[in-house]
Amino acid sequence: MTVTVETAVDAGDVGEPDGVGAPAVLDPAAAERQELIERWAERHGIDAARRLAEAEDLADAVAAEITPDNTVDTYTKSWRVWTRFCAVTELPEREGSRGALVAFVTWMLREGQQNGKGYAPSSASTHLAAAVVGLRRRGVKISGDDQAAARAALEGLAVKLLQNGERRGRGQAVGADLDGLRAIARACPDTLTGDRDKALTLTGFHYASRSQDPAGLLTGDVTLHPRGLVVAVLTGKTKHSVRNAKIAYATDPEICPVRAWIAYRARLAAEADPRWKRSDAPAFVGIDRWGHVTGGMGPDSVTRAIKRISQRAGVPVHWTGHSLRIGLASVGRQKGKDGIAIADQGGWARHSRSMLGYMQREDGWDDNASAGLA
Template identity: 85%
Template sequence: MTTEIELVDHELVARQALVERWAERHGVDAARRLAEAEDLADAVAAEITPDNTVDTYAKSWRVWTRFCAAGGLPELEGSRGALVTFVAWMLREGQQNGRGYAPSSASTHLAAAVVGLRERGVTVSGDDQAEARAGLEGLAVKLLQAGERRGRGQAVGGDIDGLRAIARACPGTLTGDRDKALVLTGFNYASRSQDPAGLQTGDITLHSRGLVVAVLTGKTKHSVRNAKIRYADDPEICPVRAYTAYRARLVEERGKQWADPSTPAFVGIDRWGHITGGMGPDSVTRAIKRISARAEVPIAWTGHSLRIGLASVGRRKGKDSIAIADQGGWARHSRSMLGYMQVEDGWDDNASADLT
């Protein structure tokens, strides 16, 4: 098993060889400056890589090392046969419990394992990786033909009845006020779990017509979209009233420091009522599951239910797809957004409807 120390040693050896080549070409001083520039580039790369990406790479590398140990293969070889065998092993028995992964999870682990191999100086050809991916897709088709359905499938979308049930089930505490604000605002700007986790108090501003939420958007190329959330006609599920009530109570009960624009917009609160700092993506996901379960929503919501909900309910209410895309931060005509809408469109906008 490759240790982090061995990986660092490999990188140091490779960097030293590169510096020596620079010194031969450009002189010692220039080589030193180029080495410093490389160090800065490494620091920038580490700074801008999202934490969840780092976690995924680390998890996938552990899957790869388990595979190599199980098959008696060297970790630092990314041959065609090893990669194809890797995907077959993942689908057959790759999980810790001996079950096979869902094809989508196996695809993620394959891509991340290749990244891990290349980071460790292993040459992995595009053709070999492509053959492994083709093998994965073919085996996934075989699973479907055999009647196997793996993975959780698409999360259930939030809806208006669910929002009302959640609003009524939230207790009259600071935690209850936070829960209500988290769900009602998240639904109205189609939040992912990481969106409210990344918001600061200064990112949500009150407007005469509602709230403006500055949401960091994009998985690779980041920008900020200003999602506008209007006052709702129904006060019970009004996101603006819920958020302002939660923030007012937070400052009143826990101190004026929470009014500072740099503090988390949504705070973590433990079962004893202590504030634990800002919520992270995982805690947002857990909170939404817990909140929906408390409200006895028929199918428990997940961290993605609010995002699906805006697209599907917006479509049902006749909202323009471009307006929905802009509000939720999707690319216009996004395939994922259109897929969420199809849940509604598939019944009314249906080629077989009204034929007989």
């Protein structure tokens, strides 16, 4: 950092022709940072410019630390889509003009996938947003108007697809429901794995878990309370999703999440190595076919487990890792729960658009705005 600042303000280096003393060629983002440091040095002096530059480095480090891993993965994948688009169309990678962005979304919907098929509009929207982030990180200036033009093109083309009867993507995952929970509880075998499966499903439904939530829980994050459980969810991406979710004893003991948790932990303590009951051990563990604990569950293993558990129970449409989260919102609304209470329990922002989308209308008849008006 010291060399960068001093180089930026040393007049003997900046003005030299190409050769030994010439400044190195920087990429756009680094060049922009260098120019900023030079302005600071002229305005405030070298020492202040150095401290401001160090503060910028700290800001970059904080941004990297608070960005979830799955968001980083999305940025990486979407940048590959952008570079593939640029290679096909022979457009420069580091230009984000209105025309380039509109061409990008058009290409994605028509042929953007590796197999030559078009992306679903939701996937194209994700790739557009992440590609813009990637361009800006590389020093490319993209105006809000140009980005808005690309988004408008995407939305208009998505409407055209619907008008032509073409629906892409998997659609929203099916939501968990009480009948499904009962079927799952009855289908869980009387084994450590069965008790784990029941506790994973029943507790996850009651705090609207994502796959990464139970995977990130430690034993100490789940505490017993006279009225039930308190689950400290620390894996959320927002200030709303990091929460202490309270889960009460259920009236129906067959699908009571608190009783299921207690039974699972008691069996784990009795049948597994004592280290798995420590407060810093994973709350939900992987178990092999012989009943041996293999370690903590990851998000992917939770997703696979939910699918397998619902399949074993004969649930008509197999659940995914997101079914429990959708289920709390939709069943909670059916039972007349307040929207704010649902949001707080599930870690949504109050009046969240995604939460409102999860409050599914099961068949469009019982929950119909026009029913009974006349």
